[in-house]
Amino acid sequence: MDRNVGVLLKALQESRAAENPIVVFWADHGWKLGDHSGWCKHTNFECDTRVPLIIRHPGKASTKGRTNALVELIDRSPTLGDLSGLPKPAPLQGKAFLPILENPKSGPRDFAYSSYPHGGKGRKPVIGLSIRTAHYRYAEWWETRTDNVITHALTNLKEDPGETTSASPDKEN
Numbered sequence: 001m002d003r004n005v006g007v008l009l010k011a012l013q014e015s016r017a018a019e020n021p022i023v024v025f026w027a028d029h030g031w032k033l034g035d036h037s038g039w040c041k042h043t044n045f046e047c048d049t050r051v052p053l054i055i056r057h058p059g060k061a062s063t064k065g066r067t068n069a070l071v072e073l074i075d076r077s078p079t080l081g082d083l084s085g086l087p088k089p090a091p092l093q094g095k096a097f098l099p100i101l102e103n104p105k106s107g108p109r110d111f112a113y114s115s116y117p118h119g120g121k122g123r124k125p126v127i128g129l130s131i132r133t134a135h136y137r138y139a140e141w142w143e144t145r146t147d148n149v150i151t152h153a154l155t156n157l158k159e160d161p162g163e164t165t166s167a168s169p170d171k172e173n
Contacts, residue, residue, distance in 0.1 A: 001025070001027075001052070005023075005025050005054055008023065009023065009056060018058055019058050020058060021058070022055070022056070022057050022058070022080065022083055022084060023054075023055070023056040024053075024054070024055050024056075024076065024080065025052065025053070025054040025055075026051060026052060026053045026054070026073065026076065027051050027052050028051055028073060035047045035162070036163070042116065042118060043116060043128065044114055044115070044116050044128040044129070044130040044137075044139045045137075045163050046132070046137060046157065046161070046163055047163075048116070049112075049114045049130070049132065051073070053071065053073075053076075055079070055083075055101060057083050057101070060083075060101060060102070066104070067100055067104035067105070067107070068134070069097065069100045069104065069105075069106065069107030069108075069109070070107060070109040070110070070111060070112040070132060070133075070134070071095075071097045071100070071107070071108070071109060071112065072094065072109070072112050072113065072114075074093045074094035075094040075095050075096065075097050075108070075109075076094070077092060077093075077094055078092055078094045078095060078096040079094075079096045079097050079098055081096070082096045082098045083098065095108040095109060096108065097109075110133065110134075111131050111132060111133045112131075112132045113129075113130070113131055113132075114129075114130050114132070115127055115128065115129045115130070116128045117144075119144075124143050124144075124145065125143070125144045125145060126141050126142065126143055126144065126150060127141070127142050127144055128140070128141045128142075129141075129142065132157075135156060135157055135158050136154060136155065136156055136157060137153075137154075137155045137157060137163065138152070138153070138154045138155075139152060139153050140152040153166035154166060154167045155167065
């Protein structure tokens with residue numbers, strides 16, 4: 001996909017249409033190819049919640065590379081509002097991440113939130129909720145009919161980026 005974004009940007013440049021459009025590429029789905037015994041993105045693990053996000057603005061200098069800044073997909077709307085100069089409707093969820101485009105080491109968030117519901121077909125309806133910080137992910141899975149926590153996990157992502165262990169929040173670490 002990265003190559004195709006490059007092909008698109010090159011075509012815009014060659015057609016002289018690159019002076020106007022803001023190009024945004026993101027994905028909210030993919031395949032994890034067996035990680036955590038799964039094949040598609042249906043959990044609150046890092047491999048499911050982390051998605052590509054590429055923005056090219058014709059009036060901004062290119063900041064190349066990756067960033068470890070935390071953003072949520074709801075942050076796209078206020079960011080595009082800032083980039084385009086259009087007024088933002090109120091209320092508008094999300095935080096603009098324009099500072100990251102200028103300095104990849106900056107960021108508007110200390111944490112990112114995600115949720116994923118699953119269940120059905122004879123299984124209890126469950127929702128997984130997680131909070132991701134720079135170093136940790138804490139997740140809880142709730143049985144939605146009873147509002148009871150079924151299980152939880154705290155992962156130190158610096159020590160265990162594949163999220164194969166849990167530093168239980170109930171134990172001292």
